[in-house]
Amino acid sequence: MSSNVKYHLSVSSCFARMAIQRQLEYPSFLVSWLLMIPIQYFAGILMLKVIVEKFQALNGWTFPQLAFVYGLGLLSHGLMVVLFIQSWNIGGMVRHGEFDRMLLRPANVFFQFAVMHINFIGLIDLIPGVIIFLYGCDLAGFHLGPINIIKLLLVVVGGALIRGAFFIITGSIAFWTKSSESLVGFSLNLMQRSAMYPLSIYPYIIQMVLTFIIPFGFICFYPACDFLGQNDRIMLPLDFVGWTPLVGGAMFVLANKLFNMGLKNYESSGS
Amino acid sequence: MMAIIEVNELVKEFKVKKKKKGLRGAILNLFYAEKMIVRAVDNISFDIKQGEIVGYIGPNGAGKSTTVKMMSGILHPTSGSVMIDGISPQSNRKKVVAQLGVVFGQRTQLYWDLRLGESFELLKRIYNIDHKTYKKNLDLMDKVLKINTIINRPVRQLSLGQRMRGDLAAAMLHSPKILFLDEPTIGLDIEAKHSVRNFIRQINRELGITVILTTHDLDDVQQLCNRLIVINDGKKIEDGPLDILIDKMAPYRLLVVDMNEENTDFSHEAAQIIKTEGQRVWYRFEKNKITASQLISELSKKYAIKDISVEEPDIEEAIREIYKLTYCRL
Numbered sequence: 001m002s003s004n005v006k007y008h009l010s011v012s013s014c015f016a017r018m019a020i021q022r023q024l025e026y027p028s029f030l031v032s033w034l035l036m037i038p039i040q041y042f043a044g045i046l047m048l049k050v051i052v053e054k055f056q057a058l059n060g061w062t063f064p065q066l067a068f069v070y071g072l073g074l075l076s077h078g079l080m081v082v083l084f085i086q087s088w089n090i091g092g093m094v095r096h097g098e099f100d101r102m103l104l105r106p107a108n109v110f111f112q113f114a115v116m117h118i119n120f121i122g123l124i125d126l127i128p129g130v131i132i133f134l135y136g137c138d139l140a141g142f143h144l145g146p147i148n149i150i151k152l153l154l155v156v157v158g159g160a161l162i163r164g165a166f167f168i169i170t171g172s173i174a175f176w177t178k179s180s181e182s183l184v185g186f187s188l189n190l191m192q193r194s195a196m197y198p199l200s201i202y203p204y205i206i207q208m209v210l211t212f213i214i215p216f217g218f219i220c221f222y223p224a225c226d227f228l229g230q231n232d233r234i235m236l237p238l239d240f241v242g243w244t245p246l247v248g249g250a251m252f253v254l255a256n257k258l259f260n261m262g263l264k265n266y267e268s269s270g271s
Numbered sequence: 272m273m274a275i276i277e278v279n280e281l282v283k284e285f286k287v288k289k290k291k292k293g294l295r296g297a298i299l300n301l302f303y304a305e306k307m308i309v310r311a312v313d314n315i316s317f318d319i320k321q322g323e324i325v326g327y328i329g330p331n332g333a334g335k336s337t338t339v340k341m342m343s344g345i346l347h348p349t350s351g352s353v354m355i356d357g358i359s360p361q362s363n364r365k366k367v368v369a370q371l372g373v374v375f376g377q378r379t380q381l382y383w384d385l386r387l388g389e390s391f392e393l394l395k396r397i398y399n400i401d402h403k404t405y406k407k408n409l410d411l412m413d414k415v416l417k418i419n420t421i422i423n424r425p426v427r428q429l430s431l432g433q434r435m436r437g438d439l440a441a442a443m444l445h446s447p448k449i450l451f452l453d454e455p456t457i458g459l460d461i462e463a464k465h466s467v468r469n470f471i472r473q474i475n476r477e478l479g480i481t482v483i484l485t486t487h488d489l490d491d492v493q494q495l496c497n498r499l500i501v502i503n504d505g506k507k508i509e510d511g512p513l514d515i516l517i518d519k520m521a522p523y524r525l526l527v528v529d530m531n532e533e534n535t536d537f538s539h540e541a542a543q544i545i546k547t548e549g550q551r552v553w554y555r556f557e558k559n560k561i562t563a564s565q566l567i568s569e570l571s572k573k574y575a576i577k578d579i580s581v582e583e584p585d586i587e588e589a590i591r592e593i594y595k596l597t598y599c600r601l
Contacts, residue, residue, distance in 0.1 A: 011397055
């Protein structure tokens with residue numbers, strides 16, 4: 001058992017090291033992202049501030065609380081971009097026969113796929129994420145004690161798992177259809193809209209869908225309710241932050257199953 | 272000796288959509304696309320014994336790569352089976368691929384932006400190669416492929432020949448028993464081809480590794496393979512030693528004679544004159560009907576001869592004959 005764990009750690013750390021080395025080969029490329037991404041998200045939070053201050057609080061959610069949710073969402077988004085960005089390209093990998101090489105190696109293909117890439121650029125997503133989140137904590141009076149930090153880590157990791165698993169699930173459709181690129185944009189938008197704003201601004205039916213069918217509510221809305229003591233939502237025993245990593249884990253298992261089913265259907269490419 | 276590879280009635284079918292042409296066709300395709308089933312590999316069987324070097328040849332699109340992909344567990348057969356050392360790559364992929372080295376000439380497994388050694392380091396971990404074996408294999412690869420001269424260079428800066436040396440070495444690090452080489456000499460210059468062939472000969476002779484080689488380069492076949500399997504249109508057409516195949520497909524030889532006299536008729540009943548040029552005459556004869564020495568002695572009795580040479584049949588011609596035959600059958 002422990003040699004098995006050691007093996008997987010050794011392989012994934014080697015993949016990670018090589019991915020970082022590869023990206024550092026082209027440092028000027030990083031600079032453009034470093035400018036672009038923070039601007040995008042700071043503009044997003046500024047918009048929110050303008051809307052709430054000029055008009056009204058969103059269904060009882062004040063700007064400090066909204067900033068907290070928005071920042072929390074960015075944290076798990078950033079972590080997902082670091083770990084699982086390769087899931088955006090499953091369609092391309094299927095069409096170009098890039099799973100051939102993984103199938104030729106004596107390791108689980110899903111494991112190889114999951115650890116094949118560490119995206120350095122995702123760390124840049126985390127910069128505005130951390131700043132906006134700390135700002136939200138400060139405004140909302142959320143105290144970052146040791147227990148809260150552990151809870152937050154669970155929520156961020158669980159949220160990143162939910163996001164990554166969803167991209168793997170939609171991406172795996174490419175094993176049958178050969179293309180799934182359009183679903184990537186759709187998923188990204190859906191996540192952005194449903195994870196970064198309070199679920200309670202949506203109609204009841206959509207809240208149900210985003211809780212039980214596509215469980216994006218667990219990425220940051222439900223844990224934020226718990227953290228901030230907000231009760232404006234579907235009343236379920238859901239305010240325990242432990243739900244987020246549980247749902248994330250379950251979705252990841254599901255993604256793994258679907259990926260493996262798709263892989264059986266894999267047809268490689270030309271020559 | 273037991274067969275290390277057993278391929279039994281292997282079939283692979285692909286579903287392809289028949290696309291109509293033009294914009295109108297493209298729109299129609301959205302609603303209704305006729306599906307066609309294409310048999311890329313059609314009922315192929317063969318056994319390969321340990322230590323053989325087998326050339327697997329056929330024209331483009333004959334099904335060579337598809338067969339190799341089924342033998343290495345990438346594709347699942349529609350029907351039939353593959354056994355590698357008694358194990359099916361479809362049911363126990365990890366165990367089988369640990370015994371295989373696979374090189375695709377058209378696609379590298381090396382990391383483009385990193386030094387060659389980094390790719391080796393990753394393979395060491397993925398294949399769980401212990402340090403001693405890794406070191407031993409790297410030393411061997413340095414002996415055979417001079418890998419140490421390029422190991423610290425980024426892969427993107429390597430020439431095609433150097434990159435192929437890197438890929439071959441990468442496939443050998445985990446001491447595989449079987450090597451699948453899919454067009455390993457494609458696009459290489461003479462020197463690089465030479466070193467690839469040298470590598471194949473050496474690892475086969477010294478380590479007893481079984482090699483299956485697909486190629487379009489008949490020099491590869493001539494210099495390396497004791498056995499050829501020819502496929503076309505997904506079907507196996509020929510299987511046997513190279514010289515027997517040539518005898519069968521190209522039984523003719525050429526005798527070129529420089530005569531020392533003027534004559535209009537140099538004919539001989541067992542040979543056919545295919546060309547005359549001044550006093551030089553080309554005879555074509557079937558070697559099962561008359562031997563070269565017999566023909567020469569008979570000719571020299573009739574005519575004054577200055578010089579003589581015998582031309583061996585061309586393997587290229589033999590292979591072309593094989594391909595041509597199957598085109599006629601289609």
